Amino acid sequence: MTRISPARIALYVISALVLIYLILPVLIIAPISFSSARFLTFPPPSFSLRWYQQYFANPAWMQATRVTLTVALFTVVIATPCGVAAAYAISQSKLRIMRVIHMALLLPLVVPIIITAVGIFFVYAKVGLVATLPGLVLANVMLGLPYVVISVLAGMQSFDPAQEMVARSLGMNRLRSFFAVTLPQIKSSVVAGGIFAFISAMDETIVALFISGGQYQPLTKRMFTALRDEIDPTIAAISTLMTAASFMLVLAASARQKRSG
Amino acid sequence: MLALVSPALLVILLLIVLPVGWLAWQSIYHDGFTLENYRRVFTEDIYWRSFALTFEISVAVTIIALLLGYPVAYLANSVPKGWSILILSLVVLPFWTSVLVRAYAWLALLQRTGVINQLLRYLDVISEPLALVHNTFGTVVATVHILLPFMVLPLYATMQKIPGDLMQAGASLGASPSLTFVRVFLPLSLPGVLAGCTMVFVLCLGFYITPELLGGGRTVMVSMLVSRNVELYNQFGAASAVAVALLLSVLVIFFAVSRFISLDRILGQK
Numbered sequence: 213m214t215r216i217s218p219a220r221i222a223l224y225v226i227s228a229l230v231l232i233y234l235i236l237p238v239l240i241i242a243p244i245s246f247s248s249a250r251f252l253t254f255p256p257p258s259f260s261l262r263w264y265q266q267y268f269a270n271p272a273w274m275q276a277t278r279v280t281l282t283v284a285l286f287t288v289v290i291a292t293p294c295g296v297a298a299a300y301a302i303s304q305s306k307l308r309i310m311r312v313i314h315m316a317l318l319l320p321l322v323v324p325i326i327i328t329a330v331g332i333f334f335v336y337a338k339v340g341l342v343a344t345l346p347g348l349v350l351a352n353v354m355l356g357l358p359y360v361v362i363s364v365l366a367g368m369q370s371f372d373p374a375q376e377m378v379a380r381s382l383g384m385n386r387l388r389s390f391f392a393v394t395l396p397q398i399k400s401s402v403v404a405g406g407i408f409a410f411i412s413a414m415d416e417t418i419v420a421l422f423i424s425g426g427q428y429q430p431l432t433k434r435m436f437t438a439l440r441d442e443i444d445p446t447i448a449a450i451s452t453l454m455t456a457a458s459f460m461l462v463l464a465a466s467a468r469q470k471r472s473g
Numbered sequence: 474m475l476a477l478v479s480p481a482l483l484v485i486l487l488l489i490v491l492p493v494g495w496l497a498w499q500s501i502y503h504d505g506f507t508l509e510n511y512r513r514v515f516t517e518d519i520y521w522r523s524f525a526l527t528f529e530i531s532v533a534v535t536i537i538a539l540l541l542g543y544p545v546a547y548l549a550n551s552v553p554k555g556w557s558i559l560i561l562s563l564v565v566l567p568f569w570t571s572v573l574v575r576a577y578a579w580l581a582l583l584q585r586t587g588v589i590n591q592l593l594r595y596l597d598v599i600s601e602p603l604a605l606v607h608n609t610f611g612t613v614v615a616t617v618h619i620l621l622p623f624m625v626l627p628l629y630a631t632m633q634k635i636p637g638d639l640m641q642a643g644a645s646l647g648a649s650p651s652l653t654f655v656r657v658f659l660p661l662s663l664p665g666v667l668a669g670c671t672m673v674f675v676l677c678l679g680f681y682i683t684p685e686l687l688g689g690g691r692t693v694m695v696s697m698l699v700s701r702n703v704e705l706y707n708q709f710g711a712a713s714a715v716a717v718a719l720l721l722s723v724l725v726i727f728f729a730v731s732r733f734i735s736l737d738r739i740l741g742q743k
Contacts, residue, residue, distance in 0.1 A: 219651065227548040230541045231563045234621060237578030238570050240588065244581055298481035305474040313478050319489050324679025324723060326696040327716045330703055331492025334499065354488035357481055415571040418681050422703070435573050439686050443580055451574040458569045 241455065245448035263449035273434065273450070280430040282345065284413040287352040292406040294353070295360025300390070302361075303368040317361050320354055325418045328355075333422040343425035351419050356409030363408060367401025400468040407465040411458055493720065500713035510714035520698065520715065527695045530613060530684075531677040537617050538624040538673045539666065546628035546665075561629065568622045576686045579615040580606060583687075607689025615683045620676055624669040631665025632658075664734050671730045675723050695719050 248260035267273050302314050320328065332351055333342065341347030371394065379389035395402070417432040424433050431454070435447055500510050514520045549560040567575060582588045583606035590602040605611055635658060643653030681696040688694070693701075695715060702712035 217650065223544055223548055226541075226544045227560070230545050230621075231560065233541075233618065234567055235563055237575050237582065237618065238567050240578050240581060241574060294481040294484060297477040301474040301477035307474065310474075310478075313482060316485050316490075317478075317481055319485060322723070322727065323489060323493060324675075324696065324719060326679055326681045326699055327493060327496065327720050328489055330699055330712060330716055331496045332488060333703065334495050334709065335488075335492045350484070350488060354484050357484060361481070411569065415573075417571075417573055422700075432571065432573055435577075436682070436686075439573070439577060439580070443577070443584075447577055448581070451571070451577055455570050455574055458571070462569045 238455065241448050242452045244445060245452040247445065250445070263445045266446045267449050267453075270446075273431070273446070275427060276429055276431045276434045279345070279348070279424075279428050280414060280432070283348050283352055283430060284410045286349040287356050287413040288406045288410045290349070291353045291356040291360055291409045292402065295357050295405060295409075296364050296402055298357075299361045299364035299368060300394070303365055304373060314361075318358050321358050325355075329419040329422045332419060336423050342423055343428055345428050348420065348424055348428060348430065351423060352409075352413040352416055355416060355419070356412045359408035359412055360402075360405035363401045363405030364398060367398040371397050403468045404465040407461050407468075411461055414454070414457070496713040496716050499709055500717050503710050510710040511718075513711060514714045514718055519693075523693050523695055523698045524718070526692065527678060530609065530616070530692070530694065531674050534613055534616050534620060534677045535670050535674045537613070538621050539670060541617070542621055542624035542628055542669065543666075546625045546632055549625075549629050550632040561625075564622050564625045567618065572619055572682050575619060576615060576683055579611065579618070579683075579687060583611050583614065606687055607691075609688065609692045611687040611689070612684045612692045615687050616677060616680055619683065620673045623672040623676060627668040627672065628662065628665040631662050631668070635661045667730060667734055671726065675726055678723060679719060 245263055246259055246261070248258045248262060298313075298317060302310050302317075336342045336347050341350070375397075376389050376393050379393045380386065384392060415432065416430075417436055420430050420433045421436060424430060431450065435450060438444055438447055501507065503509075545560065545564065549557040549564075552560070580587070584590070585602040585604070587605070589605060590599075593599045594602065605614075639657055639661075640653050643657050644650070648656070679696055680694060681700065684692050684694045685697055685700075688697075696719070699712050699715050699719070702708040702715065
C-alpha cells in the first residue's frame with residue numbers, strides 16, 4: 213500500500229469543503245420548506261406542510277405559476293424549431309457569413325443580462341409590449357435560442373451529412389430527407405436543447421423584472437419582490453418545487469444525451 | 474440555407490441587437506447629440522464608486538473562484554472515472570437551481586438568526602451574531618457560489634487534455650511531485666485558467682440578483698445603478714450610458730482574451 217502524501221490529503225480536504233459549500237444551499241431549502249416555524253430555525257421544530265398549503269391556496273402565486281408555465285411552454289415551442297433550423301443551416305452551409313450568424317446567435321450569452329433587460333424594456337415601451345404575455349414569451353425565446361443552437365450543433369457534429377445525400381439521391385426532397393433521416397438521429401440533442409430552453413425560461417428573472425407586470429408576472433418576479441420585502445418560508449416551498457422540477461428536467465435531458473452517445 | 478437561419482436571426486436582431494442599439498443611441502441623443510450622460514458617468518462620484526466597486530468585487534470573486542475551483546478540477550481529473558463523474562455532478566448540481574432559490578438559501582444560512590450564526594453560537598464560538606449578509610461579504614459568498622461551475626468546467630476540460638505520461642516523465646527525470654506540478658502541469662493548465670477566469674469575471678461584472686438581495690443596499694454594483702436609474706429616477710439617458718460603458722468593458726475583455734484563446738473555448742463550456 214502506498215503512503216498518501218500530505219499534499220494529497222490537503223487536496224481531498226479542500227475539495228470536500230468546496231463541494232459542501234456548493235451543495236449546502238441546495239440541500240438547506242427543502243428542510244426549511246417542511247418546517248412549521250414562521251422564522252428560520254434549524255433544525256426545524258416540527259414537520260408541517262403549511263407553506264405548501266399557503267402556496268397552493270394563494271391566487272396570486274397560482275396565477276404567477278400559470279404565467280411561468282405558459283411562457284416556458286411557448287418558449288420551447290417557438291425557440292426549438294427556430295434553433296434547430298438555424299443550427300442545421302450553420303452546420304451544413306459553407307457560406308462565410310454563417311460564422312458571423314453563429315456568433316450573433318450566441319449574443320444572449322455574451323451581453324450582460326441587465327443590459328438586455330433594460331434595452332428590451334425601452335423597445336417594448338415604444339411598441340406596447342410591456343406587461344403582456346407575448347412580450348414575455350418573445351424575450352424568453354431570444355434568451356433560450358443559444359441553448360438550442362449549442363445543443364443541436366453538438367448533435368450535428370456526430371451526424372454524417374452523406375446519409376441525407378443518399379436519401380435525396382433516392383428521390384426524397386430536402387425537407388422530407390431531413391425529417392426522415394437527419395432528425396431521428398439528432399433527436400436527443402433537440403430534446404435536450406428544448407429542455408434547457410424551458411429551464412432557462414422558468415428561471416429567468418431579470419428581464420421579467422423590467423418588462424412584466426399586472427396579471428402577467430411570472431413566479432420569479434413575485435419571488436424576487438417577496439424576498440426583497442421579507443423572508444417568508446412560502447418561498448422555500450416554491451423553491452423546493454422549482455428545484456425538483458429543474459432536476460427532473462435535467463435528468464431527462466442528460467438521459468437523452470447519453471442515449472445518443 | 475439563409476432562409477433557415479432567418480427566424481432565429483430575426484429574433485436575435487429584434488430582441489437583442491435592436492434594444493442594445495437603442496440604448497447606445499439613447500445614451501448620446503436627447504433632442505440633439507450630447508455627451509452629457511457620459512460626462513456624468515465619468516465625473517460624478519456615485520458612478521465612479523460603483524464602477525470601482527464592481528471591478529473590485531469581480532476581481533475578488535474571480536480569484537476566490539480560481540482558488541476554490543482549481544483543487545476541485547484537479548481532483549476530478551486525477552481520480553477514477555466514476556469518482557470524477559460524481560464530483561462534476563456535484564459541481565453542476567447548483568447550476569440547475571434558480572439563482573433566486575440560491576439567494577434565498579444564502580439568506581437563510583447567513584442572516585443574523587440564520588443557520589451559520591445559530592451553529593456558531595451553539596458551539597460558543599461567538600456570543601453576538603456575525604453580520605454575514607446584507608453587506609459585501611454576503612454578496613461575494615453567494616456570487617462565488619453561483620459562478621464556481623463556470624470556473625471548474627473549463628479547468629477540468631483543459632486538464633483532461635494534459636497527457637498523464639508528461640507527469641511520469643517529469644518524475645522519472647527525478648523531479649519531485651510538487652516540482653512536476655509547478656513546472657509541467659500548472660503551465661499546461663493555464664488556458665483553462667484563462668477561460669474560466671474570463672467567464673467568471675465577465676459574468677460577475679453584470680451581476681444583479683445577488684447584490685440586490687444580499688448586498689443590503691450598500692453594495693451598489695453597476696447593474697443596480699442601471700436599474701435604479703430606470704426604475705427610481707427615470708433617468709433613461711444616464712442608465713443607457715452606464716449600460717453602454719458596462720457592455721464595452723465586457724466586449725473589450727472578450728476581445729483581449731480572444732487573442733490568446735478562442736472564444737468558443739470560453740463560451741462552449743456552458
